[in-house]
Amino acid sequence: MAFTASAPRAFIQQQNLVEQVADYLTQAIIQQHFLPGERLSEVQLSRDLGVSRAPVREAARLLESRGLLISKPRRGFFVRALNAVELEDVFDLRLCLERHAIHRLVERYTPEAKRALEQQVDVLCEAAESNDGTRRIEEDLQFHRLMLHYAGNERLLRAFDDLTHELRLCITLITKTHEAPDTIATSHFKLLEALDSGSPDACHEAIDYHIGVARKFVVKGVGETGEHSDEDILPR
Amino acid sequence: MAFTASAPRAFIQQQNLVEQVADYLTQAIIQQHFLPGERLSEVQLSRDLGVSRAPVREAARLLESRGLLISKPRRGFFVRALNAVELEDVFDLRLCLERHAIHRLVERYTPEAKRALEQQVDVLCEAAESNDGTRRIEEDLQFHRLMLHYAGNERLLRAFDDLTHELRLCITLITKTHEAPDTIATSHFKLLEALDSGSPDACHEAIDYHIGVARKFVVKGVGETGEHSDEDILPR
DNA sequence: GCTGGTAAAACTGTCGACAGTCGGCAATCG
DNA sequence: CGATTGCCGACTGTCGACAGTTTTACCAGC
Incomplete structure (x- = not known):
């Protein structure tokens, strides 16, 4: 329903x-x-x-x-200002949530879910070719929202949405340097393949890889700018 | 630090x-x-x-x-009124968070963390003997907060705290029927043992068992009261 | 007796105003 | 010349009030 x-x-x-x-x-x-x-x-x-x-x-x-x-x-x-440690924490939590989600999803991978995800990847690939960085990020996040949604736990999705706000906070901040369009595409295709395979282990590996890439990308970006060194939030 | x-x-x-x-x-x-x-x-x-x-x-x-x-x-x-499905979702998310936390914790299980957790179990056992249901729950949650804290991801802890409010919402609502004090004690001792063993698999199993018990307990309680059947939130 | 419409009541969304508090600056003292 | 203290400005926390909307109660008609 x-x-x-x-x-x-x-x-x-x-x-x-x-x-x-x-x-x-x-x-x-x-x-x-x-x-x-x-x-x-x-x-x-x-x-x-x-x-x-x-x-x-x-x-x-x-x-x-x-x-x-x-x-x-x-x-x-x-x-809010995020330092490097908090950024790591955000991605660690994201990994936690998405691992759980994909494990649930692979057990109830309906044709409808499959179709929705594949369609979203198409949209994402299209967005990846454009120059609109914000749209690219939003479509990417939307794909993951869909995954969480079809995993069948609304509360899990809410936790992800909560996290998403913080993700946007640092991602948009960093991603002047774009991820290559084909990287984005293949990265998501691998997730679909893992889901198709029906193997939890394959899914686990795929999501770990996927988020690992994103994490490195953003953390590297923060390292480059060199801001937000060690101290927590700035105000006094 | x-x-x-x-x-x-x-x-x-x-x-x-x-x-x-x-x-x-x-x-x-x-x-x-x-x-x-x-x-x-x-x-x-x-x-x-x-x-x-x-x-x-x-x-x-x-x-x-x-x-x-x-x-x-x-x-x-x-x-807010939680129906049975939402309740399941809450416990599923809790499982997700705590699994991740204990996996992290077992990799960095410092003597200090060990001491703090053991001390908290003592406090919890003492509380379990009392008739104060609220205190029992709070000390139980505090133990899990400590686990999450020493897992070293503050954002993970925040997600847990967010969830905790909803947990309280239904737990206190249900738990007139008390868990037996010794059940609480052994249930937490098993977690400590698993951490001591240093085995991620043992931890995984322990936390699954632990939360599974709590889940069954609460869900059964909801089933007993028979309220909140299927529909979402009541208003209207 | 029941249904439909209308009017009153209650409530939310929003606003401007006042008081207490905090930070910064300057004058004074050692 | 440096540190401390008092004062001033700005701002947050809180309040009461008004307008628009929703709910409820009441009455007429069937």
């Missing part, structure tokens, strides 16, 4: 200011409009966006729960 | 109303003061607690991000 409502992407027009502000802030943070560690003033934001402080506060709380902002009592909200 | 500050439990007195309201709501929900699916009125709450609506709203948002409340636009907040 509930197949029709699969992979929902919030079609409903969000009229409430809170979500609008949250989206604005998310985009601004990801696009480096706000620098990591920077302090966000509520009054400033409410003035800039033409709304009162209440929606701004609620949106900030939302972003805080997503790990994009940090709140210090009586000090305000600060843009 | 940072060993001394491990497992911090917020010494500073929390003066802000938001956290106070959040704590109040959390307790009220767990203790079944508010029934699953019940609607919470902001004005009512603010009147009862003697504060304005702003802190109540923010606290509700916080609880929403923790999965204890559900917000429907223009409708308000509702107490």
Whole structure:
């Protein structure tokens, strides 16, 4: 059941200011409009966006729960800054979640799931050829969301989504240097092959390889920029 | 490093109303003061607690991000109700996280970690003999928090904490029927033994057994009460 | 007695304002 | 000349109020 409502992407027009502000802030943070560690003033934001402080506060709380902002009592909200260790942790958790997911998925690999994933890989390959880095990342993530979805544990998917926000935070930050389109394609095809084989071990290996590649790629990127050395979050 | 500050439990007195309201709501929900699916009125709450609506709203948002409340636009907040499927999902995710954690932990099982875990098992055993169900659960969860902590991935621990709120939601709800004290004890001793053995496979087996027992216990409880049949969240 | 529509009540979303607090700057003291 | 203390500005935490919407209650018609 509930197949029709699969992979929902919030079609409903969000009229409430809170979500609008949250989206604005998310985009601004990801696009480096706000620098990591920077302090966000509520009054400033409410003035800039033409709304009162209440929606701004609620949106900030939302972003805080997503790990994009940090709140210090009586000090305000600060843009989250990830150091190398936290980045490793994020990818380690991702590995944890996706391993589990693919193990579940291979046991219930329906034709519908297979079709959906293959279709998404097509979309992804197309996106990979384009120059739109954001779209490439989103389609990539969408593929993994689908995997998690068809694994049949909605709570697992939610945990992944929570993590995704932090992934975006650092990925978009780094990926000026693009992954080669064919690398992306083959990397995902291997996952499909492993699923087709029906072997849990093959799946395990495939996902380890897949995420390992992504991890190295991003961690290397962080190393290059050399920012965020050892200390935790910047604000004081 | 940072060993001394491990497992911090917020010494500073929390003066802000938001956290106070959040704590109040959390307790009220767990203790079944508010029934699953019940609607919470902001004005009512603010009147009862003697504060304005702003802190109540923010606290509700916080609880929403923790999965204890559900917000429907223009409708308000509702107490989350878990059905059997969602409950299975929660335990499946818990298994996913703890498996990963214990695999990491067994590879870096320091004497300090060993000592801390053993000490916590002692505390837990003591709590198990008492009649305080809440304390028993909290000490049990604290043991697992410690495992996750010493596994060395803070993000993994956060994911577990997020899940914990939902666990409390259903566990406290069910566990009038107590687990036998000796069951709790041996169940945790097996985990320690597996860690001592240094064998990942033994750890894997131990944690699977451990969580399997807890899962059966809770799921059975839900089955007994017979509530929350199939449909998702109650509101409407 | 039941159904459909209308009006009142209650509630959420949003706003502007006030008070307490924190950080920074300058003046004073050693 | 350096350190400490007091003051000032800015900002967060909290509050009460207003507008739009949803729910409920009531009444007329069948």
